[in-house]
Amino acid sequence: MSFHDNDAFRVFCTYAGLTTVKMMSLSVYTIMLRMKNDVFMNTEDKQSKDSKVGININDYIERVRRCHRNDLENIVPFLSLGFLYAITNPSVYSATMCYRIFFASRILHSIAYLTPLPQPSRALCFIVGWFVNATMAWGIISFGMF
Amino acid sequence: MSFHDNDAFRVFCTYAGLTTVKMMSLSVYTIMLRMKNDVFMNTEDKQSKDSKVGININDYIERVRRCHRNDLENIVPFLSLGFLYAITNPSVYSATMCYRIFFASRILHSIAYLTPLPQPSRALCFIVGWFVNATMAWGIISFGMF
Amino acid sequence: MSFHDNDAFRVFCTYAGLTTVKMMSLSVYTIMLRMKNDVFMNTEDKQSKDSKVGININDYIERVRRCHRNDLENIVPFLSLGFLYAITNPSVYSATMCYRIFFASRILHSIAYLTPLPQPSRALCFIVGWFVNATMAWGIISFGMF
Numbered sequence: 001m002s003f004h005d006n007d008a009f010r011v012f013c014t015y016a017g018l019t020t021v022k023m024m025s026l027s028v029y030t031i032m033l034r035m036k037n038d039v040f041m042n043t044e045d046k047q048s049k050d051s052k053v054g055i056n057i058n059d060y061i062e063r064v065r066r067c068h069r070n071d072l073e074n075i076v077p078f079l080s081l082g083f084l085y086a087i088t089n090p091s092v093y094s095a096t097m098c099y100r101i102f103f104a105s106r107i108l109h110s111i112a113y114l115t116p117l118p119q120p121s122r123a124l125c126f127i128v129g130w131f132v133n134a135t136m137a138w139g140i141i142s143f144g145m146f
Numbered sequence: 147m148s149f150h151d152n153d154a155f156r157v158f159c160t161y162a163g164l165t166t167v168k169m170m171s172l173s174v175y176t177i178m179l180r181m182k183n184d185v186f187m188n189t190e191d192k193q194s195k196d197s198k199v200g201i202n203i204n205d206y207i208e209r210v211r212r213c214h215r216n217d218l219e220n221i222v223p224f225l226s227l228g229f230l231y232a233i234t235n236p237s238v239y240s241a242t243m244c245y246r247i248f249f250a251s252r253i254l255h256s257i258a259y260l261t262p263l264p265q266p267s268r269a270l271c272f273i274v275g276w277f278v279n280a281t282m283a284w285g286i287i288s289f290g291m292f
Numbered sequence: 293m294s295f296h297d298n299d300a301f302r303v304f305c306t307y308a309g310l311t312t313v314k315m316m317s318l319s320v321y322t323i324m325l326r327m328k329n330d331v332f333m334n335t336e337d338k339q340s341k342d343s344k345v346g347i348n349i350n351d352y353i354e355r356v357r358r359c360h361r362n363d364l365e366n367i368v369p370f371l372s373l374g375f376l377y378a379i380t381n382p383s384v385y386s387a388t389m390c391y392r393i394f395f396a397s398r399i400l401h402s403i404a405y406l407t408p409l410p411q412p413s414r415a416l417c418f419i420v421g422w423f424v425n426a427t428m429a430w431g432i433i434s435f436g437m438f
Contacts, residue, residue, distance in 0.1 A: 003379050007437065013376055014436030017429040020369045024425060027365055027418075041358060044408050055348070056201070066187055072218060072364060073173055077166045079372040080225040084159055087149050116190050126173075133170060137163040144160030145153065202347070212333060218364060219319055223312045226371040230305055233295050262336050272319075279316060283309040290306030291299065 008086040008095035015099035016082060019075050019106060026068040026110070033061050067113040071106065074126070077133050078102055085136040088143040098132050105129035154232040154241035161245035162225055165252060169221050172214040172256070179207050213259040217252065220272070223279050224248055231282040234289040244278050251275035300378040300387035307391035308371055311398060315367050318360040318402070325353050359405040363398065366418070369425050370394055377428040380435040390424050397421035 003009050034040055038051045039058045046053060056062060082102070086095055109125035111117070149155050180186055184197045185204045192199060202208060228248070232241055255271035257263070295301050326332055330343045331350045338345060348354060374394070378387055401417035403409070 004381075010435065010437040012436070013380070013432045014438055016372060016376060017433035017436065020373060021426065021429050021433075023365075024369060024422065024429075027422065042355065042405075042408065044411050044414075063188065068365065072368070073169075073214065076218070076222055076225075076368055077170060079368075080162060080229075081166055083372075083376075084162060084229075088159070089150075113188075116188065119190050122190075130170065130173065134167065137167050137170075140159045141163035141167075143156065144158070144163065145156040146160055209334065219315075219360065222364070222368055222371075223316060226308060226375075227312055230308060230375075234305070235296075259334075262334065265336050268336075276316065276319065280313065283313050283316075286305045287309035287313075289302065290304070290309065291302040 006086065007092045008090055009083075011092065011096045011099055012082050012086040015103050016079055019078060019103055022103075022107065022110070023068070023071045023075050026064060026071060030061065030064050030068065033058070033064060037061065063116070064114065067110055070109070070113070070126070074129055074133065075106060078129075078136075081133055081136040081140060084140045088139055090139065098136055102129050102132040105132070152232065153238045154236055155229075157238065157242045157245055158228050158232040161249050162228060165221050165224060165249055168249075168253065168256070169214070169217045172210060172217060176207065176210050176214065179204070179210060183207065209262070210260065213256055216255070216259070216272070220275050220279065221252060224275075224282075227279055227282040227286060230286045234285055236285060244282055248275050248278040251278065298378065299384045300382055301375075303384065303388045303391055304374050304378040307395050308374060311367050311370060311395055314395075314399065314402070315360070315363045318356060318363060322353065322356050322360065325350070325356060329353065355408070356406065359402055362401070362405070362418070366421050366425065367398060370421075370428075373425055373428040373432060376432045380431055382431060390428055394421050394424040397424065 034045075035047075037058050038047060039061060040046060040051055040053050041055065043053055045051070082099060085098065090098075105125045105128040109122060109129065112122035112125055116122070180191075181193070183204050184193060185207060186192060186197055186199050187201065189199055191197070228245060231244065236244075251271045251274040255268060255275065258268035258271055262268070326337075327339070329350050330339060331353060332338060332343055332345050333347065335345055337343070374391060377390065382390075397417045397420040401414060401421065404414035404417055408414070
């Protein structure tokens with residue numbers, strides 16, 4: 001299949017896998033925090049009768065959930081845009097740089113969100129990732145037909 | 147690559163790019179509203195000691211967030227379904243109509259949500275987009291193998 | 293097009309379509325519950341002056357929304373990973389098993405979430421789906437280039 005000769009596509013595979021695993025790991029982190037703090041969302045999740053059930057009980061868990069939602073809002077567009085971009089015959093160099101910068105920006109974004117680091121560290125990471133997505137979107141729209 | 151000869155795919159690229167940019171622009175709009183109204187989600191985002199931190203403080207910001215979540219719930223399936231649909235050899239005409247109608251329905255949905263316009267304007271936009279997705283899903287499932 | 297000769301890809305089309313429709317059906321279910329219980333998120337959605345508007349009013353609607361968000365967090369990665377996995381030339385058997393197990397785990401997850409069934413039924417469904425995604429991610433990253 002021609003995909004196997006497309007280097008930009010193979011580089012995309014790596015970073016699509018890595019960003020997705022990074023996003024999926026926040027699910028696991030949320031579950032670990034819920035077990036440790038004994039704070040759940042559903043009555044059937046209670047470990048004992050002292051377990052707390054509800055939202056906005058533990059500030060840090062809410063923070064991890066916001067971080068996860070921010071990933072959904074940014075990494076999911078990347079998965080679509082990055083793939084389509086790889087197919088539009090970009091130079092392998094520019095595609096690789098887009099994927100690497102995006103991946104680095106999202107790793108740093110999560111570190112900044114979960115530590116938390118003082119602003120504007122998180123804002124800068126968000127902006128960098130957002131502009132990589134916008135750049136790829138521009139390439140895709142130019143390639144396309146209306 | 148054969149993708150370059152697939153007109154339905156090239157039309158999809160355009161509308162995938164446009165719908166994604168439309169969805170990503172809601173992130174920017176949310177940030178602008180947070181700066182303007184001095185309402186944030188995280189303590190480290192405070193601009194001054196008078197900044198308000200929390201959820202459900204500003205009704206309009208919550209509305210924009212609901213609009214963004216609705217986009218995630220509908221545009222993300224479109225990005226997957228629209229791409230797979232383009233590969234199943236649809237007529238270029240029917241694929242183009244699906245993409246155009248979906249894009250228009252989501253633009254109008256956001257306008258109806260953020261203005262806000264009286265119902266059933268938003269409901270109609272949602273239903274149209276939902277049925278375009280369902281139509282493409284049907285085409286994809288028929289093409290597939292179990 | 294070479295996609296038409298790729299059996300793993302055709303199997304993916306079926307399960308991508310089915311999981312997406314399953315996820316989209318939760319939007320419809322939420323709307324039906326809102327109409328029936330007269331509980332809405334936006335002022336313009338009120339059916340009469342007695343309609344309730346706000347969040348956290350109806351526990352079961354919040355449960356359906358959590359189920360929907362959990363789908364977004366898990367099915368959306370599947371749509372990307374499953375597609376890329378099909379392209380990396382897996383055996384048709386292992387790809388088919390991945391897709392079927394994931395699909396079954398998410399159907400059962402929703403049943404466990406919405407009934408609700410006692411734990412650990414929902415947790416097990418989540419874990420199975422999560423590991424299918426992780427397995428495919430590993431295959432994709434190995435196939436890729438850095």
